[in-house]
Amino acid sequence: xxxxxxxxxxxxxxxxxxxxxxxxxxxxxxxxxxxxxxxxxxxxxxxxxxxxxxxxxxxxxxxxxxxxxxxxxxxxxxxxxxxxxxxxxxxx
Numbered sequence: 001x002x003x004x005x006x007x008x009x010x011x012x013x014x015x016x017x018x019x020x021x022x023x024x025x026x027x028x029x030x031x032x033x034x035x036x037x038x039x040x041x042x043x044x045x046x047x048x049x050x051x052x053x054x055x056x057x058x059x060x061x062x063x064x065x066x067x068x069x070x071x072x073x074x075x076x077x078x079x080x081x082x083x084x085x086x087x088x089x090x091x092x
Contacts, residue, residue, distance in 0.1 A: 007092040012069070012083065013045035019031040022048065022072045049080040052092035061090035072083050 009027040014020060026043045054059045064087055072078055084091065 006055045008058050009050070009052055011042050012048040012065070012066070013042050013052040015041070015045050015047060017044060022069045024069060026059055026062075049083055051084065051087075053087070053090055054092045057090040061087055064090065 008029060010024055011027065012022060012024050014022050023041075023045070025038050027039070030038055068078065068083055068086055
C-alpha cells in the first residue's frame with residue numbers, strides 16, 4: 001500500500017477555450033505560484049481522466065502520458081480505458 005506522499009495525482013483534460021488540445025496537470029507537483037492558474041485551466045477544460053502515479057515510476061509514466069497526448073492531439077481517438085491500460089503498473 002502506498003502512502004499519499006508516494007503518489008502523484010494527475011488529470012488529463014481537453015482545453016476548450018483556445019486550442020482544444022489535450023493536456024495533463026500533475027496536481028501534487030504544483031507550486032504556490034502556479035497552483036491556482038493550473039487548477040483553473042483544468043477545471044475549465046473537458047475532463048478526460050484522472051488518477052495517481054507511483055512516484056517510483058513517475059518519470060517513465062510521464063513519458064508515456066506525453067506520447068499518448070501527442071497521439072490524441074494528432075487526431076487519434078483513445079478511450080480513457082486505453083489510456084489507463086497504457087500506463088499499466090505505473091498507476092498507484
